[in-house]
Amino acid sequence: MRAVTRGVFTPGSPTPGAYLPHALSDGWQCASTPAGACATPADLPDTGNTSIWLDAIVPGTVASAWRAAGKLDLESPPAFAFDDHWYRLVLSGNGARRLRLSGLATICEVWLDDTKLLDTDSMFETYDVDINLDGHATLYLCFRSLSAALGARRGRARWRPRLAQPATLRQVRTTLLGHMPGWCPSVQAAGPWRAVQLLGESPMSIDRVDLRSSLDGDDGLVHLSVRFMHPQMQRAARLICRDASIALQWHDAQTIGGTLRVKNVPRWWPHTHGDPALHDLTLEFADNDVIALGRIGFREIAVDRGPTGDGFRLVVNGVPVFARGACWTTADLVSLDTSHEQAQTFFKLARDAGMNMLRVGGTMLYESDAFYALADEYGLLIWQDFAFANFDYPTDPAFVASVQREAEQFLSRTQRFASLAVLCGGSEADQQAAMLGLPPAMRMQALFTHQLPSIAAALRPDVPYVVNSPSVAAGEENGTAWPFATRAGVTHYYGVGAYQRLLDDARRANVRFASECLAFANVPDDVALNAVLLASLPHQPRWKAAVPRDSGASWDFDDVREYYLRTLYSVDPVRLRYEDPERYLDLSRAVVAEVMGEVFSEWRRQGSSCAGGLVWQLQDIRAGAGWGLIDALGTPKSAWHGLAHVLQPVTALITDEGLDGLDIHLINETSRPVDAHLELACLRDGATRVASASRDVTLLPRGTARLQAADVLGQFFDFTYAYRFGPRAHEATVITLRDKASGAVLSEAFHFPQRELTQCHDLGFDVRLEHDAHGGLGGWALAIRAKRLARWVHIVDPHYRASTDWFHLAPGVERRVALVARERNASHTPQGEVRALNATFSVQYECAQLASPARAA
Numbered sequence: 001m002r003a004v005t006r007g008v009f010t011p012g013s014p015t016p017g018a019y020l021p022h023a024l025s026d027g028w029q030c031a032s033t034p035a036g037a038c039a040t041p042a043d044l045p046d047t048g049n050t051s052i053w054l055d056a057i058v059p060g061t062v063a064s065a066w067r068a069a070g071k072l073d074l075e076s077p078p079a080f081a082f083d084d085h086w087y088r089l090v091l092s093g094n095g096a097r098r099l100r101l102s103g104l105a106t107i108c109e110v111w112l113d114d115t116k117l118l119d120t121d122s123m124f125e126t127y128d129v130d131i132n133l134d135g136h137a138t139l140y141l142c143f144r145s146l147s148a149a150l151g152a153r154r155g156r157a158r159w160r161p162r163l164a165q166p167a168t169l170r171q172v173r174t175t176l177l178g179h180m181p182g183w184c185p186s187v188q189a190a191g192p193w194r195a196v197q198l199l200g201e202s203p204m205s206i207d208r209v210d211l212r213s214s215l216d217g218d219d220g221l222v223h224l225s226v227r228f229m230h231p232q233m234q235r236a237a238r239l240i241c242r243d244a245s246i247a248l249q250w251h252d253a254q255t256i257g258g259t260l261r262v263k264n265v266p267r268w269w270p271h272t273h274g275d276p277a278l279h280d281l282t283l284e285f286a287d288n289d290v291i292a293l294g295r296i297g298f299r300e301i302a303v304d305r306g307p308t309g310d311g312f313r314l315v316v317n318g319v320p321v322f323a324r325g326a327c328w329t330t331a332d333l334v335s336l337d338t339s340h341e342q343a344q345t346f347f348k349l350a351r352d353a354g355m356n357m358l359r360v361g362g363t364m365l366y367e368s369d370a371f372y373a374l375a376d377e378y379g380l381l382i383w384q385d386f387a388f389a390n391f392d393y394p395t396d397p398a399f400v401a402s403v404q405r406e407a408e409q410f411l412s413r414t415q416r417f418a419s420l421a422v423l424c425g426g427s428e429a430d431q432q433a434a435m436l437g438l439p440p441a442m443r444m445q446a447l448f449t450h451q452l453p454s455i456a457a458a459l460r461p462d463v464p465y466v467v468n469s470p471s472v473a474a475g476e477e478n479g480t481a482w483p484f485a486t487r488a489g490v491t492h493y494y495g496v497g498a499y500q501r502l503l504d505d506a507r508r509a510n511v512r513f514a515s516e517c518l519a520f521a522n523v524p525d526d527v528a529l530n531a532v533l534l535a536s537l538p539h540q541p542r543w544k545a546a547v548p549r550d551s552g553a554s555w556d557f558d559d560v561r562e563y564y565l566r567t568l569y570s571v572d573p574v575r576l577r578y579e580d581p582e583r584y585l586d587l588s589r590a591v592v593a594e595v596m597g598e599v600f601s602e603w604r605r606q607g608s609s610c611a612g613g614l615v616w617q618l619q620d621i622r623a624g625a626g627w628g629l630i631d632a633l634g635t636p637k638s639a640w641h642g643l644a645h646v647l648q649p650v651t652a653l654i655t656d657e658g659l660d661g662l663d664i665h666l667i668n669e670t671s672r673p674v675d676a677h678l679e680l681a682c683l684r685d686g687a688t689r690v691a692s693a694s695r696d697v698t699l700l701p702r703g704t705a706r707l708q709a710a711d712v713l714g715q716f717f718d719f720t721y722a723y724r725f726g727p728r729a730h731e732a733t734v735i736t737l738r739d740k741a742s743g744a745v746l747s748e749a750f751h752f753p754q755r756e757l758t759q760c761h762d763l764g765f766d767v768r769l770e771h772d773a774h775g776g777l778g779g780w781a782l783a784i785r786a787k788r789l790a791r792w793v794h795i796v797d798p799h800y801r802a803s804t805d806w807f808h809l810a811p812g813v814e815r816r817v818a819l820v821a822r823e824r825n826a827s828h829t830p831q832g833e834v835r836a837l838n839a840t841f842s843v844q845y846e847c848a849q850l851a852s853p854a855r856a857a
Helices: 062-068 147-151 167-171 340-352 369-378 397-413 429-435 446-459 526-530 541-546 557-569 573-579 581-604 638-644 709-713
Strands: 028-033 054-056 084-101 107-112 115-120 127-144 196-199 206-216 219-228 237-241 244-247 255-262 279-285 290-296 301-304 313-316 319-321 323-328 357-360 381-385 420-424 491-493 514-517 612-615 650-656 662-668 674-684 688-699 703-708 732-739 745-751 766-771 780-785 790-796 800-802 807-809 815-821 831-835 843-846
Touching (some): 147 167, 219 279, 323 340, 323 381, 340 369, 369 381, 557 573, 581 650, 688 709, 745 807, 766 843, 790 815
Parallel strands (some): 357 381
Antiparallel strands (some): 084 196, 650 662, 662 703, 732 745
């Protein structure tokens, strides 16, 4: 009764409903029982007992049903994976049907009335069951406790990681979410977390669509196969894309397909380097029946390992790409189902920050088709781990066969997506074994070195494969480099971050590609902190519950952030935390923005060994100071803004070269030249120019340029205060890159020879609240100007967030900041204040009128 489902039918509008599967989403109920209490549906509690049966939405989990019923305590949930849970739904109809179960977490029995149809043991497989309906029947899904599966003998593990508990989770194909103490709440996956569908109700029902693209020179090729549930009248049909079309061929009574050539097709690019071009596909029958097959992109991706073979740089359509972004967790830890709307929020923020890659890690799960379709649309590359992490996995035939089905199904359903850029065996398995002292011969797993790459080569030969994250460079698997080495292959870089190295370690480490990096307990804004009772201040228990920590470690990621507070800003975090908690929070926000901005400036500079970095992580899965760059309410944190300042396709960066002064790095990743005007100014006392210069520059397409600040100035100046010939002559260096024609600011960069923020001044703020004529974000904008250099300007508003926040403002320069409503259809007018960390006073704004200075900062 088990089937390996190939391509999934995810058509676009306006496909007639006769072709679509029937989603069984409403009318479900679920009940929880002790493990083994009910052997069959006949043993279930009375159907009228509403205290046991809860309404449930599918796709969803037991936890999401509890949440909807008001029963779920996210901080102290039941151990859902270790009880039994029954779902039921009444089906109606007559005749043959196919039941498609796209995700069952995790050990599940499928019953129709009193007949068991199927046993499943993987939450990552899709299962098909053929049934016959004769009127009404009740479908039951029984999710059994994991206890028996965890206790089964599947060979002895060579190592036991501390990441996930219990260690025997290696034996079960389930997500580690909910099983990682210190990483996330213990909300364990149980239930139909992916769609349940009924196919075959219409004579024209489609079973599956296999769709992929490739390139032949400048021409795009579309490869299509459509299989119907029932034999068809073999009508003439054409596949259409742009100006091209082709007559399809019937391979048998149920299958039609063919390959379409699209001449000189515009290619798909990551948004930082071009247009993520997608092209509509239409299947049109002779009787004018039309099926919209969605959109598809065409691109080529390769890996450049450099002259010595130990590097890792993605090359898209022949162009080297600096890949940057973050690691994806999940949009909803409770339901595990990422809706189109949820994913769109995060994808838009990732794109706006200048990111061009997201990584779905092996500790998480495979995402929905909507996720990958949005990645195509927004021009974001996806690094995809297979769902394996840390463990020494079983090698028995049943486990190997399960992995084969899982990987084949995932690659088949995602073969149409251009955004899938890297396939990776999993996360930290080789590193875990190496750090526990095992030699290479004892830590290698055929799962990663043979089985998964073979499947990837067969089904996605257009996507590079990486053995593990991290892993050594190609050809070094026999032990000439450690899997966690920073100077070869793919690394997880936490030198700056968890290991509390000074910022210059980002250069010394000689990173080639960081598929994880820079983990901090990132403090959300005041609105997010105040949304959770007893979690707004660091000394409160609910605060610490949300701060991530590694299992068994005697420190957490608050401690990591405080190290950089102490080192860079010369403050005592402990004393500051209880004497001035508000300033402690603001400095905490500023320091992570500064660290992340400086590290990525180093990695993007001309001459850097690094070809990419992915921050751990994109979003929080609960409220508080988590790893996320975006908080649990969907609002960017200061770390997001710090990255947004340095990740844009056209940008100016500064690196401190010590006795050699400052280097200015100008980057243009676009396909067009940029004619610009570069301005340099050194400021004393935040207002007085003690040195300044400017020049016109032309940035070549896909080009970089490096200028020495002294050359731009045309004379010696101690920009870094390295020579120390007397007192420091300046407080800051400001680099401004303007469009030559319009004068619009393309990018700004700031350097402070001393970072301390101990002195505050009246900055002469001028703040105007205006209607945003350019619209779309909320209808309001702030025009902000200061007479003196303002450091780490940020906007605090209970109903709006700033589209640009946590920035430095040069004196006399007006910065216009659009305000984004925190809630849709917001009726509130903006009412908040503008702050800066070196300001004596904040400035309030309300109803388009500026109030007088309000309070000491």
